Amino acid sequence: MNCSDLRESLSARVDGEQPEVADDVLDRHLAGCPDCRAWQERATALRRLTLVREAPRVPDLTARILAEVPAPRPQQWRLRVALGLVALVQSGLGLAELLGADVGHAAHGSLAAAVHLGNESAAWNVAVGIGLLWAALRPAAAAGLLPALGGFVLVLGLVSGIDLSTGQVAVDRVASHGLVVAGVALLFAVRRQHARHPAPPLADRVPAGDETGLGAAPSDAGTPSPGRPQRRGFPQRPTGRRAA
Known part of the structure; x- marks a missing residue:
């Protein structure tokens, strides 16, 4: 050869x-x-x-761009400090109630206080249910709900154990709190799953087999091509709104 x-x-x-x-x-x-x-x-x-060509030379516009971009604003702490103060006062009120201090709930008599406390408990249960439902629909929100609901379950477990030991509450009443305990456990599981395998928003998803994200191209006649299933194209968000 x-x-x-x-x-x-x-x-x-x-x-x-x-x-x-x-x-x-x-x-x-x-x-x-x-x-x-x-x-x-x-x-x-x-x-x-x-295959490989030298990139064309372009002027260095770094200094001009940095000069025209506005300087970042300093971080505002006023709202965060106010929120922190409200959180401390709210926690202090709850702690005072647990220690037996009068914070105004019994000011209108024992019956009115009992009705008001029942309404507060009902409102809180509805809020917990709404929060868990929101986390089921938006797994990213589970991280924000865990501190509040986790702290609630922890304190509830402590006071329920004390009430059981002193005979102030029946076992069936304490067992009714098992639903919120199961909700917090599932909330933690959803948070962990989302952290390991974050899913992009629906608007960012591309159908299988369509790597371009533009959907199926129409045929010349405007009718579906034979043998090719029609795929729906999803609108794409800017890259700045995409999760890494």
Whole structure:
């Protein structure tokens, strides 16, 4: 076999195609033929020149861009400090109630206080249910609900144990809190699953088989192409709103 036939296979191998001559035969020939080695080097260099080009030179606009971009605003702490103060006062009121202090719930008599406390408990139960439902629909919200509901279950467990030991509450009443305990446990599981495998929002999802995200291309006649299922294209959000 002469060099010209081997060079056709060398050209195919340089282009990433399957050569007609086996690789071991080509390697043995290259080891003993300097002309073919030089030819392969030139062919590889030529292919690289056709694929890789030098980027065009552009002016450096870094200083101009930074000069025109407004400076970032300093972080505002007033609202966060106010929120923290409200949180401390609210926690203090709850702690005072647990210690038996009068914080105003019994100001209108024992019956009115009992009715009001029942309404507060009902409102809290509704809020817990809404929060758990929101976390089921938006798993990313589970992280924000865990501190509040987790702290509630922890304190509830402590006071329920004390009430059981002193005989102030029946076992069936304490057992009714098992639903919120199960909800917090599922909330933690949903948070953990979302942290390990975050799913993109529905608007960012692309149908299977459509890597471009543009949906199925219509046929020339405007009717579905035979043998190709129609796929729905989802609108794409800007990259700045995509989760990593």
